[in-house]
């Protein structure tokens with residue numbers, strides 16, 4: 448069996464999501480993957496030929512205008528990062544296939560975006576990330592490092608430096624892999640994931656899982672949580688116990704003990720299950736809607752029927768309606784019924800500009816509107832999970848004449 452490094456994070460979170468060979472698989476991230484492929488192709492052109500062409504690459508990968516602009520914006524940060532990182536890659540090679548045996552019958556394979564050997568026992572590699580989240584990559588990176596260390600003959604004085612560049616988040620993270628770390632990672636992978644091929648672990652990876660639609664473990668998880676939240680005691684009592692423990696714990700925390708690890712674990716688990724339950728509810732509504740669309744209204748009782756109602760919404764064409772409205776209303780009264788979206792106005796202005804000028808145009812119109820006092824800021828509460836700032840430590844990259852590239856996070860444009 449071959450396992451791709453890009454599947455390792457899913458594998459470690461829930462082994463059957465990768466190892467179940469009988470399930471029907473559906474790629475749930477197709478659009479983002481296409482933009483990612485285009486950016487990777489342009490990155491290879493930039494590094495090998497010192498130039499890339501957005502329009503040609505976009506045509507090659509079938510990107511529309513919006514996707515091409517997204518890819519071009521990602522390339523802007525990639526260029527800045529590469530300017531800073533190129534000195535650590537004395538002999539850069541792009542899109543390199545790597546492989547290493549994990550056990551007698553399992554082989555790890557992958558494609559490293561950028562790689563440079565550093566003498567006989569060391570190497571540095573880089574992975575461009577184009578996704579919207581800057582998580583779920585640690586095992587993929589460790590997988591590449593393990594392959595490279597194995598290709599070098601697993602030397603005891605080996606050191607593999609991995610750099611993961613988050614193009615949407617505008618920073619990169621450096622991780623150094625020693626032989627001890629890689630051995631321990633390999634042990635964890637083979638004993639806790641490969642040896643648990645049928646152990647389902649529903650969690651935050653489910654929404655992106657390729658076998659999401661048919662997975663019985665995820666369905667059982669959702670049913671258990673919904674049952675226990677609704678106070679039903681049927682089914683496995685572990686769900687009721689979990690909800691009781693969670694509500695009891697959250698009711699009793701205060702500002703002093705809120706950072707206890709158990710509190711963070713409970714919040715993560717609750718939010719993950721809430722997300723899964725919401726997705727399941729959305730699936731149910733979509734199923735009913737699709738059925739009614741297909742067969743027409745369905746009786747739901749003696750006096751009721753479920754149907755798709757067509758709701759008429761009337762909006763005004765601003766250009767045609769203004770002369771009429773001005774005959775009866777003041778400008779202030781008209782503006783009271785209007786809402787202008789800043790992103791839409793920025794996009795409209797940027798559309799008048801040429802390639803390479805669009806980002807500057809958006810910034811320019813926003814600052815003009817700001818100076819005119821036209822931007823109204825309102826605050827809304829939204830729950831969001833973000834990475835805490837990481838501690839930075841300076842450390843030399845072997846083979847680069849002592850130039851420093853420390854472990855931890857760096858933003859291109861600032862000193863590493």
Ligand code: SF4
Pocket residue numbers: 461463464647648649650652653656657658659662663664665
């Ligand atoms: S849907 Fe969730 S539980 Fe099921 S295989 Fe995928 S990750 Fe595992």
